Amino acid sequence: MEVLKNKKTLQDFVERQKEMGKKIGFAPTMGALHKGHLSLYEMARKENDLVISSIFVNPTQFNNAEDLEKYPRDVDRDILILKNSGLVDAVYIPEVTDIYPEKTESRHYDFDGLENEMEGKSRPGHFDGVGTVVEELFRQVKPDSAYFGEKDFQQLAIIKKLVEKTxxxxxxxxxxxxxxxxxxxxxxRNQRLHEDRREASKIIYETLKKVNDWFRVITIPEIKDRVTDIFDHQKGMKLEYFLIADEDTLKETDFFYTGKTYRAFIVVMVDGVRLIDNMHLD
Structure with a gap:
């Protein structure tokens, strides 16, 4: 596995691969790798000749300087995980100046309102930061396909919109x-939780499964009341928000309309660690 530590090295590598006609799959990360990341590379490996990873903790998508400071970093460990997986051909580890050659600041994007829903309400500018780093990485890596987890469903929708717009x-x-x-x-972020708190946090997924059952038989306001009640009784947990939204627009709904698809979204603070999850509603 190649370790590419600057933009020039990456571009030389990509150019050689393109000259050989190789199809490139790419999944950017901020490091602290786990099996969820590897699932991205498993899909990329099936669909491409060559798989590239990147590790870059993007400063412009953090609204809280303390959160940026606390974000787990262990590049040597991450490189070892990628090497041992056998799924990745190269990893790009840029410096800040490779991504932001002048000022470390975001471009402004119009994502047709997707950026104003859910996470966008409490994290102003966050998706401008995401869009800036992803667009720059796409322009440098030149992938044919890129892979993102549905856990960050809003981010996935915004990146699809970014590609459409650019x-x-x-x-x-x-x-x-x-x-x-x-x-x-x-x-x-789970790495910041003690093992017993990670086990207790399974209530988030269990609640989403209940929501998937409930939404067939009771109203959305009733569902929200039940979810709120569940987390009012969890020690050390605080429900930041729960909502059901249209999968296409990400707009919250209080009623199910025929012909539309919906997804439940939840954010819970567990001992000061912010956990997000979601589930498509059948």
């Missing part, structure tokens, strides 16, 4: 949420 020739693929045995969606 007309970048990249196919975006969503990869199903990878869960621990107890159902908890794998996340780099």
């Amino acid at each position: 007309k970048l020739p990249v196919k975006i693929a969503g990869v199903p949420i990878y869960r621990a045995e107890n159902g908890l969606a794998l996340s780099s």
Whole structure:
């Protein structure tokens, strides 16, 4: 596996691969890798001749400087995980100046309102940061396909919109949420939780499964009351938000309309660690 530590090295590598006619699959990360990340590369490996990873903790998508500071970083461990997986041919580990050659600031994007829903309400500018780093990585890596987990469903929708708006020739693929045995969606943030708290956090997935049953038989306001009640009784947990939204527009709904598809979204603070999850409603 090649370790590419600057933009020039990456571009030389990509150019050689393109000259050989290789189809490139790509999944960017912020490191702290786990099996959820590897599931992205498993799909990429099936669909491409060559798979590239990247590791870059993007400063412009953090609204909280303390959150950026606390974000887990262990590049040597991440490289070893990628090497041992046998799924990745090269990993790009850029410096900040490779992504932001002038100022470390975001471009402004219009994602047709997707950026104003859910996470966008409490994290202003977050998706401008996501769009900026992803667009720049796409322009440098030049992938044929790129892979993102459905755990960050809003981010996935925004990246699809980014590609549509910029007309970048990249196919975006969503990869199903990878869960621990107890159902908890794998996340780099989980590493900040004690083992017993990770086990207790399975209530998030269990609640989503209940919602999937409830939505056939009771109203959305009733569902929201039940979800609120569940987390009012969980020690050390605080429900930040729960909502059901149209999968296409991400707009919250209080009623199910025929012909539309819906997804439940939840954010829970567990001992100060912010966990997000979602589930398509059958």
